[in-house]
Every structure is written in structure tokens, then in C-alpha cells.
Amino acid sequence: MARVLKLRSGALIPTIGLGTWKSAPGEVGAAVARALDVGYRHLDCAHIYANEGEIGNALTAFLAGGKASRDEIFVTSKLWLNSFHPDDVMGACQTTLKNLRLDYVDLYLTHWPVGLPRDAPSPAAGPIPMDQRLPWDVSKFVDTWKAMEKLVERGLARNIGVSNFTVKKLTEFLAHDLTVLPAVNQVESHVYLQQTKLKEFCKSKGILFQAYSPLGSPDRPAKLIDPNDPVPLKDPIILKIAEKHKCKPAQVLISWAIHRQTVVLPKSVNLDRIAENFGSYDVKLDEDDMKQLEALECNCRFIKAQFLLLEGQTVDEFWDNDIININNGQIHPTEHGSAFTNNQSRAHWPIGLALDAPPAGQIPMDQRPGWDVKRFVQTWKAMESLVDKGLVRSIGVSNFTVKKLTELLEEDIRIIPSVNQVESHIYLQQSKLKSFCKDKEIVFQAYSPLGSADRPAAMVAPNEPIPLKDPIVLRMAEKHKCSPAQVLISWRIQNGSAVVVKSVGRDRIVENFGSFGVKLDEDDVKEIERLDCGFRFVNGQFLLREGQTFDEFWDHE
Structure with a gap:
């Protein structure tokens, strides 16, 4: 099982990264410190998570201890939607770097395919008004991307990429004249939403497929939870495979993703679980396990992006009807x-x-x-x-x-x-x-x-x-x-x-x-x-x- 994969730039990205969405201030610093101590060398951050300052403090303390050098730690952050105007991209990245106490990030992603007006509220503050929600516009996105390319030119970001892109949106985007091609597409992916078509498309274009919510995001906000949603960590097939390999259900899910040549971003602030998740490298799934897990695909999306839906737009339409x-x-x-x-x-x-x-x-x-x-x-x-x-x-x-x-x-x-x-x-x-x-x-x-x-x-x-x-x-x-x-x-x-x-x-x-x-x-x-x-x-x-x-x-x- 690969511990690192290579980006189009030649940079190596560790296949397990610590996700930090919903990691609260007062907890996230300890989680990052624990992760780095047990061997994580990949942190996935974002400005909208409102915790990059505490992550930066924990990372600085770890590096000061001499256990690793900066070039051994792969750090990702993301451009939030109200900074998509080309004039705002540089400043947003510099704010992230200041909070993380870094000179550069290894990967900087656009958080979603669509932007928001500068004065749009954070989703955490309540619903975004319909008149502030913007449709997908590939020309406007390319303008944002040109500003992202300047981050690479100035050395503020070593690689740039996208998040939550479908095959349709990637196809439209890649048809434009880009100086720097996206290194990564970070999307929701787990046994119930395997995104095989998207994964293969990304591979054909030299774009790394990166999976968030690999455990099913069980701690996502209550408003995003459907009581009928399946729970990967309680799936009978997962439990059976975990018992077979004498490991945790989460380790089965993470190992499965890595076996698929995917970078995976499990999130936890539980110090024991953080170590357990990293131990997924030791779980070797066999061909029969992989077939059983592949059979669980059912196109169940936990992060539906309701907060970005336009008036009358369905979730399926937002995701370009990518349904099975x-x-x-x-x-x-x-x-x-x-x-x-x-x-x-x-x-x-x-x-x-x-x-x-x-x-x-x-x-x-x-x-x-x-x-x-x-x-x-x-x-x-x-x-x-x-x-x-x-x-x-x-x-x-x-x-x-x-x-x-x-x-x-x-x-x-x-x-x-x-x-x-x-x-x-x-x-x-x-x-x-x-x-x-x-x-x-x-x-x-x-x-x-x-x-x-x-x-x-x-x-x-x-x-x-x-x-x-x-x-x-x-x-x-x-x-x-x-x-x-x-x-x-x-x-x-x-x-x-x-x-x-x-x-x-x-x-x-x-x-x-x-x-x-x-x-x-x-x-x-x-x-x-x-x-x-x-x-x-x-x-x-x-x-x-x-x-x-x-x-x-x-x-x-």
C-alpha cells in the first residue's frame, strides 16, 4: 500500500492526511500535535474551518522540536467562496499563511466550484440568501484560477487544485487555456459514494483524486443528517471485514481508499482514534474484501451542498446528475x-x-x-x-x-x-x-x-x-x-x-x-x-x- 503518491509537479503527498473540518478550537491543536507525533505528515486545512491559527501554533511547536523539517510536512488549505474575486485570492492565501505561520502551503484548493459575493455570510451563521448564491460559470472560475496560478509563481503555494468538481465541470474547466493544471480534485468519497467514473477521469488527466469524509462524516452538522442515512462504520460488511482482519471498521474504510490509490482525509480529535486511523497502513485487504466493498456503492452523498443550491435547483442538478x-x-x-x-x-x-x-x-x-x-x-x-x-x-x-x-x-x-x-x-x-x-x-x-x-x-x-x-x-x-x-x-x-x-x-x-x-x-x-x-x-x-x-x-x- 502506497504511503505517498506523486503529484504532476513531482511533489509527494502522503496518502493519509488529518482532516480538520469541525475540529473545534481548544481541541484541534492537541489533535494536530498527536497526529504529527504518531507519524502523520499531511494536514488538510481551510480558512472557513476557523481553526488555522491553532493548527499553526501546534505545527510550529512540532517543527521546533526537531522531529521533522518543514519540507516533510504536506499542508493543504482552501480558498473560501467569498474570496473568489481575482483581486481577493492573493490576500486570502496570505491570511491563511499568517494563521498557519508558514511561508507557503504545499497545496491550495478552491473550496467549491462556485463563488459567493464578498459580503456573503458564512454557512455557519445561517442560510445564504438565494440572491447571493451564484451558478457555475466556467469563465468566472477561470478568472479565479488565473489568480491561483500567481500563488504558484510567487511561491506561496507549491501546487493548486480544485474541490467538489464533477466530470462535467472538470471537462469544461480543462478546455480553457490554463498555465497551471489542477494537481488535485478533493471530493467526498467512501464506500457508499465511490465516484469511480470521476476517479478514472481524474487519473486520465493527471489529477490526483483525494477523498474527504471517508468514514461517512458521522459528526457532520445535524442539519446535514438524514435519519435514514446509512452509517459506514456500522455496516455489516465493514464489521465482518474488520473482525476478519482484527482491526477497527474505520481502518477498513481507510485501507480500502488507499488500496484504490486515493489520498484519504479521516478527521478526528480523539487522540486514540487519530493513532488508530494512521494504523490503517497495516491493514492489508484481499481481493475478496475489495469486491465486497465495491459492491456497497449506492451513490449516497452525505455532503450535499444544500447551502449553495439555487432557487428550484435540486441536489442532483448541482452535482450534474452524477447518479447511479x-x-x-x-x-x-x-x-x-x-x-x-x-x-x-x-x-x-x-x-x-x-x-x-x-x-x-x-x-x-x-x-x-x-x-x-x-x-x-x-x-x-x-x-x-x-x-x-x-x-x-x-x-x-x-x-x-x-x-x-x-x-x-x-x-x-x-x-x-x-x-x-x-x-x-x-x-x-x-x-x-x-x-x-x-x-x-x-x-x-x-x-x-x-x-x-x-x-x-x-x-x-x-x-x-x-x-x-x-x-x-x-x-x-x-x-x-x-x-x-x-x-x-x-x-x-x-x-x-x-x-x-x-x-x-x-x-x-x-x-x-x-x-x-x-x-x-x-x-x-x-x-x-x-x-x-x-x-x-x-x-x-x-x-x-x-x-x-x-x-x-x-x-x-
């Missing part, structure tokens, strides 16, 4: 218990895959199992335990046919599925399945109600029908003075279904929600019912077995 779904590789009774926390959890398909199965579209035939109700019941029992533990309120299934639902309901299960989420639209109305679900008190939930026009090209047939362009739908939209999408959504709702509509267009999202105001009459509904032709847009071809037809996969329904 629970995958079939997690449909295994011993792994699924930690998959994620939400109001509802569904098994994504009726059949599971091996934990090491590649992404859809690349799954070898010999890794595609058939439907096996007994194996699925084992998964379902593990799903039931999620309800028992309060991690989810309801559990359900997805892409189940009448035949598969019948077989599942005949088994000895305690909790009946609350939902069956399936493809359903005007060309695939699934009336028989809907009636069956209603009889069994299972909510029928429709995905792809607009026909999934933006699905991957490999799934698109050249002559397939397009619901949004169907002449009957267009005529009804004109009749009701609404959009075609609103006709399709309203029909599904009036038909007694829950409907899941996907869009990233802000206007379309609002427009789709307005479908509640569209009232189709009896003639409209009858006309739409005549459009049913059993056409599937999402046909599950990535799961077909050798020689199996689509009709066989869908039980000839």
Missing part, C-alpha cells in the same frame, strides 16, 4: 444489506449477476443466470431485513411479469412487494400485469412513459414508433392545449399508475409536473388504449441467455 442505480451485482443476500438507504428499495431486475460481472452490454453468456425463484427469495429475505433495520420504508420489485410475481408470492415471504416498476407507455400498456398487481395490492409503477427517447443507441431500432410524435397524441395535445408529454403522463396517472418521468431540462421537468392539470376525457382514453401493440423499448437484451428469445425472457407476456 443499485445494480444487479448487488442482488445477493450477504451484500445487499448495505446497498443504500431510502424510502423505497427495489430489486432492479428479477435475476442477479455475479459481483464481478461487467457492465450491461458486456456480460458474457456464461455469467447470465436464468430466473430462479428460490435464489431470488434469498435476496428478498435480505431486502426484508432492510425494513426491519429501518434503512428503507418499503421494498418492491422491478421488471417482474405476472408469472414471476406469481411464483414469488407463492413463497414464504413476510413482506409483500409494495411496487412493481416496469416499462409502460401507450405502446406497452401491460393491462394484464397492472390488473394482477392491483389484485395483489402491489402498486404498478411505469418507467419510460415517454418512450425513453434518449436511451443508448444500441437499444434503438430504426423503425420503432415514437410516442411523442404519434399523430393521436399530437392531436390530443392540441385539443387540450398541452404538450405531448403531458398527454402521455396524464393518461398513465388517470389509468391508476405511478409514473416515473426522466428529464434534465429544467423547463421540461416543470412542464411534466404540470400533467396533473391535464384532464383527458373518455374518448381520449379509449383512443389511447387502441394504441397498445406490445412494443418494448427496454427489452432486457443484456440479460438474455444463449438461445433465449425476448418473448421467453418476458414469459410470453
